Amino acid sequence: MPTNQLRLRAVAAALALLAATSSPSFAQKKYDLGATDTEIKIGNIMPYSGPASAYSIMGKTEEAYFRKINAEGGINGRKINFVSYDDAYSPPKAVEQARKLVEGDEVLLVFNPLGTPSNTAVQKYMNSKKVPQLFVASGATKWNNPKDFPWTMGWQPSFQSESHIYAEYIMKEKPNGKIAVLYQNDDYGKDYVKGLKDALGAKAASMIVIEESYEVSQPTIDSNIVKLKSTDADVFFNVTTSKFAAQAIKKMREVDWKPIHILNNVANSVGNVIEPAGFENSQGIISSSYMKDPADAQWKDDPGMKALSDFLDKYYPEADRTDVRVVYGYNVAQGLVQVLKQCGDDLTRANVMRQAASIKDFVPDGVLPGVKVNTSPTDFAPISQLQLARFEGKTWKLFGEIISDHFRN
Structure with missing residues (x-):
């Protein structure tokens, strides 16, 4: 076969291969570490x-x-x-x-x-x-x-936008309220507190009467609750994780402290916080959610x-x-x-x-x-909406509208 025909066949074969490998059906798989065909x-x-x-x-x-x-x-x-x-x-x-x-x-x-x-x-x-x-x-x-x-x-x-929603609720229900804040002494707790202060604006200085932190290594926060009550605050912003949230609810009942109680949604589990703390001790607590409560009929x-x-x-x-x-x-x-x-x-x-x-x-x-x-x-904030909820009986009762995240970038 003449040389030019051989060359033409080689070119044709190369073009056919290129077309095949460029088609979607022959798309090349791409993997990094941690992924394979199986x-x-x-x-x-x-x-x-x-x-x-x-x-x-x-x-x-x-x-x-x-x-x-x-x-x-x-x-x-x-x-x-x-x-x-x-x-x-x-x-x-x-x-x-x-x-x-x-x-x-x-x-x-x-x-x-x-x-x-x-x-x-x-x-x-x-x-x-x-x-x-x-x-x-x-x-x-x-x-x-x-x-x-x-x-x-x-x-x-975000924690900050959740706090912003609570601040709006406080300004509506207790515009001249005295707020006691309990927060975990780390980035998690401080993020919530920043959100509250940002949303309260100029009123934060006069409304927040005490900011009390606790360490995650503490066995109990009973003494923190006693200290907060002594300020006569009528709003309690409770920024805790599950174990400490349950302790706070119990201790508040013991010392007969009955402020508006706002509990961050990180710690509002019925099974893990509310029930151990006592349903009777938890009535009226305000929190928020973006998820369906499995305990709600x-x-x-x-x-x-x-x-x-x-x-x-x-x-x-x-x-x-x-x-x-x-x-x-x-x-x-x-x-x-x-x-x-x-x-x-x-x-x-x-x-x-x-x-x-x-x-x-x-x-x-x-x-x-x-x-x-x-x-x-x-925008790396996948979920940006929340709804307020009040604990009644044995479940959280949603109220108000779905509220968008004011701090969404």
């Missing part, structure tokens, strides 16, 4: 022990949900390998576990690590390694900072909550069904599955963050009607 390795850090261990039910719910996903065939044919470690709510331990997940286990991403102090401790490390610190289980405002920390994204409404026939119940029956039957943190774990796990589905066969860390920053009107089963998950490359 597996997606997800890291997680939870306080399975220590003072915040009540929140570990979130990690257990997530693990159960991923078992469900795997049993149904996985995500785009890949099974989730969920690796979850205990940090005992200790920032140094969290750093150790983050390094273990990234450098030892070589996970694709770290998902829903819990706590403001712990995540603050690992944020710079995760961003320097360019590993997603995705859907952080904390409402700190700092997680919505894509410019400086493009590998970190929160999930729930109004959701009995709700399709989303029925789906949650069916899931628990099969994959996590021992779960406390009155604990709203079960709903949280279920919702955020659905959020991650949505992101991974959007990733398709491009399971690189950069694409995980691209897809996480491209969520449009996603509605997990357990959020309140009207609440939607939305993100963009300049």
